[in-house]
Amino acid sequence: MQSIVVYCGSNPGTNMKYREVAVELGQKLAARKIRLIYGGGNLGLMGTVADAVLTAGGQVTGVIPNFLAQLEVAHNTLTELHFVETMHERKFKMVQLSKGVIALPGGYGTLDELFEILAWRQLKLYQGPIAVLNVNGFYDLMLKQLDRMVEEGFLKPENRALLIVADTIDEILSEFEAFWEEVI
Template identity: 60%
Template structure:
């Protein structure tokens, strides 16, 4: 992969492990000549992963809606910056600019982005690897919910398997490199929505 989109929090969280994971991811991306694509924020884990990538000589592409620029949360030192009008445009452009997606810990925005990109994969709109960096078990309860969705017949196992999970950067990047997309099936005709 030459570019990875990272979803993560606009806060750093209470556990220092989250910030360390963002720094490690940024460093690994730079060392492997993988562009970071992200939401262009300067705060929280967003700022940490961008700063770490840049500090190690990496290339960082940010995509930000105008209203967030006006709130002065945009990163001012990126390699490339795209300004858009809406959050929907932001998500679509970020997906277009990447070859894989990683979710670090975050809040509503990160979860929204993760589930939207998973839905797009389920519908066959892309076949890019999607991974969760499950730092400190942050996503354990979410993963249990996904398993319950499969158990109760609301999610097919094929859709559940679209999400790759690891608790460290190296393992997650390896899983993403090894990912083989399953040929798209008509998910909605099979009752999976």
């Protein structure tokens, strides 16, 4: 795996555990020489994970729409920073550059990105693995909703299975490595 997209909040959240996990993820990506691809901001968990990768000597590529560069304050010390016009271009560019997607806790934007990439995977428009890091049970209720969607016949079980759920970073990275070993 050469690169992984991380979706996460542009806010830090109220629980310090989220920040700690963002730092740990950044350090582990850098240690494994996996490039971080993310939304390009320097605020919240987004900025935390990027800073952790950079501090550990890793590579970071940010992708940010011009109109958000001011709102989210674009991170100017990244290895590479791409400016795009729209949110759709941002999401497309990020996954073009990646071999997998990890979602940490976040808000509407994180869920938007997560569900769009799951839909793309379901439609075979994206081929990489997708995971949520279920820090502190953050995604428990969302996962129950996905199970309800299966029960009610709106989501096929095989499509529900496209989302990897893990409590630790090491679990996700192991799942991703196994995924790519099967593909190759």
